[in-house]
Amino acid sequence: MNVWRVVCAKELRETLRDRRTLLMMVVVPVLLYPVLLIVMEQLFLFGIRNLEAEAARVAVVGEAPAEFLAILEADSAVQVVALDSDPEAAVRSAEVSAVAILNTGPAAEGTREVTLLFNGASDRSMRGQGELRSAVAEWRDSLLAQRLEARALPRSFVRPLAVNDSSIALPEEVGGYALGRFLPLLLVVITLLGAFYPAIDLAAGEKERGTLETLLTAPVPARDIVTGKFVTVALIGITAAALNLTSMILTFQTGALQLTSSIGLVVSLPITSVLVIFLTLVPLAVLFGAIFLGIAVGSSSFKEAQSALTPVYMGVLVPAMLPAFPGIDFGPLLAFLPVAGVSFLFRDLMTGQASFSLGCMVLGSTTIYAALALAFAARAFGSERVLFGGGDEAAEVSREGLWARLFGNKPGADVPVPGQSMMLVALVAVLFFWVGIQMQIRLGEPGVIVSQLAVLLLPALAFVFLGGFDPVRTLSLRRPSANGAVGGLVLILGAMPMVWVLSWLQTFVIPIPWELLEGMQDFITAESGARLAWLLLMLAVTPALCEEMVFRGVLLGGTRSMTPWRMVVLNGLVFGTFHLSTETVIRFLPSAMLGMVVAWAVWRTGSIFVGMLMHLVNNGTIVLVASSTTLRDLFSDAGAPPPLWLLPIAVVLFGSGIHILLRRPVPEEVRRLTLAHET
Amino acid sequence: MVSRTVETQTRMIRFSGLTKRYGPLTAVRDLSLSIAEGEVYALLGPNGAGKTTALRCLATLLAPSEGTASVGGIDVRHDPVAVRRKLAFLAASMGLYERLSARELISYFGRLHGVPKHDLRPRVEEMIELFGIGDFADRLCGRLSTGQRQRVSLARALVHDPPALILDEPTLGLDMLSGQTIYDFIATERTRGKAILFSTHQMYEVDLLASRVGVLRGGRLVAEGSPSELVARTGEMNLARAFYHLITQPLEALR
Numbered sequence: 024m025n026v027w028r029v030v031c032a033k034e035l036r037e038t039l040r041d042r043r044t045l046l047m048m049v050v051v052p053v054l055l056y057p058v059l060l061i062v063m064e065q066l067f068l069f070g071i072r073n074l075e076a077e078a079a080r081v082a083v084v085g086e087a088p089a090e091f092l093a094i095l096e097a098d099s100a101v102q103v104v105a106l107d108s109d110p111e112a113a114v115r116s117a118e119v120s121a122v123a124i125l126n127t128g129p130a131a132e133g134t135r136e137v138t139l140l141f142n143g144a145s146d147r148s149m150r151g152q153g154e155l156r157s158a159v160a161e162w163r164d165s166l167l168a169q170r171l172e173a174r175a176l177p178r179s180f181v182r183p184l185a186v187n188d189s190s191i192a193l194p195e196e197v198g199g200y201a202l203g204r205f206l207p208l209l210l211v212v213i214t215l216l217g218a219f220y221p222a223i224d225l226a227a228g229e230k231e232r233g234t235l236e237t238l239l240t241a242p243v244p245a246r247d248i249v250t251g252k253f254v255t256v257a258l259i260g261i262t263a264a265a266l267n268l269t270s271m272i273l274t275f276q277t278g279a280l281q282l283t284s285s286i287g288l289v290v291s292l293p294i295t296s297v298l299v300i301f302l303t304l305v306p307l308a309v310l311f312g313a314i315f316l317g318i319a320v321g322s323s324s325f326k327e328a329q330s331a332l333t334p335v336y337m338g339v340l341v342p343a344m345l346p347a348f349p350g351i352d353f354g355p356l357l358a359f360l361p362v363a364g365v366s367f368l369f370r371d372l373m374t375g376q377a378s379f380s381l382g383c384m385v386l387g388s389t390t391i392y393a394a395l396a397l398a399f400a401a402r403a404f405g406s407e408r409v410l411f412g413g414g415d416e417a418a419e420v421s422r423e424g425l426w427a428r429l430f431g432n433k434p435g436a437d438v439p440v441p442g443q444s445m446m447l448v449a450l451v452a453v454l455f456f457w458v459g460i461q462m463q464i465r466l467g468e469p470g471v472i473v474s475q476l477a478v479l480l481l482p483a484l485a486f487v488f489l490g491g492f493d494p495v496r497t498l499s500l501r502r503p504s505a506n507g508a509v510g511g512l513v514l515i516l517g518a519m520p521m522v523w524v525l526s527w528l529q530t531f532v533i534p535i536p537w538e539l540l541e542g543m544q545d546f547i548t549a550e551s552g553a554r555l556a557w558l559l560l561m562l563a564v565t566p567a568l569c570e571e572m573v574f575r576g577v578l579l580g581g582t583r584s585m586t587p588w589r590m591v592v593l594n595g596l597v598f599g600t601f602h603l604s605t606e607t608v609i610r611f612l613p614s615a616m617l618g619m620v621v622a623w624a625v626w627r628t629g630s631i632f633v634g635m636l637m638h639l640v641n642n643g644t645i646v647l648v649a650s651s652t653t654l655r656d657l658f659s660d661a662g663a664p665p666p667l668w669l670l671p672i673a674v675v676l677f678g679s680g681i682h683i684l685l686r687r688p689v690p691e692e693v694r695r696l697t698l699a700h701e702t
Numbered sequence: 703m704v705s706r707t708v709e710t711q712t713r714m715i716r717f718s719g720l721t722k723r724y725g726p727l728t729a730v731r732d733l734s735l736s737i738a739e740g741e742v743y744a745l746l747g748p749n750g751a752g753k754t755t756a757l758r759c760l761a762t763l764l765a766p767s768e769g770t771a772s773v774g775g776i777d778v779r780h781d782p783v784a785v786r787r788k789l790a791f792l793a794a795s796m797g798l799y800e801r802l803s804a805r806e807l808i809s810y811f812g813r814l815h816g817v818p819k820h821d822l823r824p825r826v827e828e829m830i831e832l833f834g835i836g837d838f839a840d841r842l843c844g845r846l847s848t849g850q851r852q853r854v855s856l857a858r859a860l861v862h863d864p865p866a867l868i869l870d871e872p873t874l875g876l877d878m879l880s881g882q883t884i885y886d887f888i889a890t891e892r893t894r895g896k897a898i899l900f901s902t903h904q905m906y907e908v909d910l911l912a913s914r915v916g917v918l919r920g921g922r923l924v925a926e927g928s929p930s931e932l933v934a935r936t937g938e939m940n941l942a943r944a945f946y947h948l949i950t951q952p953l954e955a956l957r
Contacts, residue, residue: 026813026814029810029813029814030814033799033802033806033810036801036802036806037799037801037802040801040842041801232797232800233795233796233797234796234797234798234799236763236793236795236796236797237796237797237798237855237858238814239763240761240763240786240789240791240796240859241786241811241814241815242783242784242786242787242814242815242816243783243814244783
């Protein structure tokens with residue numbers, strides 16, 4: 024018998040003896056949700072009845088004909104009261120729910136204006152308005168009938184068209200549509216909740232109770248322990264979701280919900296759809312189980328694991344909610360988006376519109392993500408730092424003030440640690456979003472320069488100098504070698520067309536914001552030499568100085584303790600995200616790629632000036648291409664493919680740039696700071 | 703000054719220049735010692751001297767930073783799983799699964815240790831009898847007293863009958879009676895030819911059980927020998943005084 028099965032059998036036995044998990048796994052999905060739904064519906068219906076039980080107090084101001092008063096009199100839902108105070112005050116104080124203000128009577132065939140005064144923030148007042156509106160409509164119809172009669176015209180004279188709506192959807196389909204809006208989210212959340220507590224219990228819980236050490240003395244590879252635990256967690260997640268789905272369908276089918284039966288919804292799912300949903304739940308539960316286990320095992324207590332998992336939980340909710348938004352069509356891109364694909368597939372299965380190929384994509388991609396998550400969890404279980412570390416990294420309480428702790432130069436460190444530089448970048452991004460964009464709106468074009476200087480460059484410099492860090496090492500303020508400058512230049516010349524091709528390729532999956540592009544086009548087109556110089560200063564020189572200081576200065580300088588490729592990838596991702604926050608999603612990938620290329624060159628040469636040069640060349644080229652009519656005609660149709668003959672040249676340049684930069688070793692002082700425990 | 707016994711017996715447990723660092727902190731520094739079959743070795747040292755770290759490295763719970771250790775000739779770096787098969791490891795900090803009964807727990811570890819299925823039930827019953835667990839064998843571990851838990855832990859650690867035993871402060875928090883169970887057990891296992899390495903703060907236990915003693919101080923082995931040798935070498939009147947001497951005198955004075 025496989026060892027993992029021994030582990031799994033024991034974990035299941037223990038878990039089933041745990042009330043908390045059982046509650047999450049069985050009681051909540053089976054009972055709470057249906058009960059909650061029924062209770063909510065009952066409350067809703069009760070509220071409506073309550074509202075309708077008493078007559079709405081309304082008033083009429085102005086000269087009201089007996090005809091209208093008779094209509095109101097006959098309506099038992101309203102009670103007309105006399106009003107002696109100001110109508111608005113009366114509505115506000117809820118003395119009456121709504122007031123009909125009649126203007127003076129019209130000429131023979133004119134239009135008489137009626138104003139309905141009500142409070143849009145009160146259910147009671149809105150009902151009063153509704154009642155008045157139908158009374159007024161009745162009065163209008165009767166006036167209209169009188170006018171038609173006077174002219175001997177038939178009623179159809181004012182009704183040249185009659186529109187009849189007829190939905191071709193069967194009641195089951197309408198039901199499925201309603202169900203598909205919210206049930207996918209519920210299923211994903213239940214799967215997640217089902218896996219949440221067991222994962223914490225089986226990982227961090229073991230550490231908290233001191234049983235992990237016991238378990239690890241057994242001659243069992245970490246792999247088998249992870250597998251056993253993770254199968255347990257996944258099984259519980261699947262069971263919870265399956266129970267939830269079953270009880271949900273049964274709840275709807277018994278017709279216990281008056282709301283659905285009263286509007287003629289029929290809720291039923293074909294058995295094949297149910298089976299496919301179960302099938303899809305398996306990799307989803309696997310994915311959640313593995314991620315949760317991998318994270319939870321790094322925590323040393325239940326509480327710590329809960330807070331570590333909460334961001335994941337929140338992060339999962341967003342893609343799971345997507346099917347509830349109108350107008351999002353399920354396509355291949357969404358099929359590959361973790362969790363969202365599953366959620367959409369559920370929706371389509373419920374509405375009976377599922378496509379086989381999309382279903383396969385969802386199953387396939389989710390399986391791949393699950394496998395990756397599993398590898399991550401297995402790694403976490405194999406690492407002694409994860410197993411015996413955990414808890415707060417700094418075991419000592421700092422006695423310094425908040426400012427000193429955030430930005431203070433720790434003894435022996437002359438460059439910031441990753442957490443500090445990430446914090447500065449986060450701060451700068453928020454500042455840019457709040458303050459920088461305001462500056463650009465208020466000041467126009469000069470605002471672009473001012474915001475870059477004030478919100479990017481200034482905080483970066485303040486951070487380095489107030490924090491007491493070594494400016495040369497943190498910001499890589501070293502004169503580049505000729506080799507470095509040439510290498511960087513050749514590299515960026517090669518990278519630009521490649522990034523361009525990438526930008527073009529991504530338009531196949533991401534819609535292009537045409538208006539924005541055209542606006543940009545007009546904005547950066549130069550009519551004169553002076554205008555061109557100004558554009559270059561604003562869009563190339565300033566960002567090359569300011570953005571580089573933040574991203575290749577502080578961020579790169581602070582993350583140097585990471586492995587080089589991690590440092591470079593992180594730098595690109597953060598750079599891309601920064602451009603995402605201020606502009607559109609299509610800027611992310613190109614910016615991230617450029618960020619990585621520039622970060623690598625700066626790390627390699629130890630000089631931020633190489634980065635500035637590359638940034639300047641990249642942005643400057645874009646401005647030049649856009650401003651010259653000949654070049655623009657050649658290059659700038661955003662939807663058309665870039666001239667692909669450029670690509671081989673670009674690859675050669677890119678390779679040469681890398682080759683040139685690799686010829687010199689990384690300067691001693693910017694090599695990775697190796698910590699003693701990592702040898 | 704470290705006494706070297708001639709290698710006549712098989713060396714079941716061996717540390718060879720083992721060093722373990724946690725970041726800037728070096729917990730164990732170049733530790734070398736060996737324990738023969740049928741020998742009981744007591745590792746002494748003040749709190750934070752590196753005893754637990756050294757034992758955890760041997761039990762393959764931690765990876766050595768430098769040097770290595772072996773059990774029955776198997777290197778902890780090469781085949782940690784095989785090392786664990788040859789070991790029983792027991793520490794006061796080790797917990798029991800609270801929602802399993804004592805019997806289920808022992809049986810679970812038996813299966814993890816690869817005890818064949820047909821041998822498992824008699825083996826578990828044997829352990830239950832050996833450690834007097836019978837009265838509470840079907841009670842959940844979460845409901846057991848400290849002494850009862852310690853017996854279950856012993857049974858858990860020994861269910862696969864390994865040739866080497868590592869006990870990290872096995873009597874911590876136990877009353878006299880439960881402590882005695884452990885002493886009896888160590889004495890029995892010694893006569894069965896097991897190599898036993900234990901750490902403790904109780905000099906009484908050392909006098910009673912250990913044939914050899916090693917003193918750790920700041921991660922370094924500063925003295926090794928039989929209890930009487932240590933007493934003689936330090937010129938103190940008993941082992942407790944000798945131990946105090948070894949951990950308080952300047953290092954140079956000990957050489």
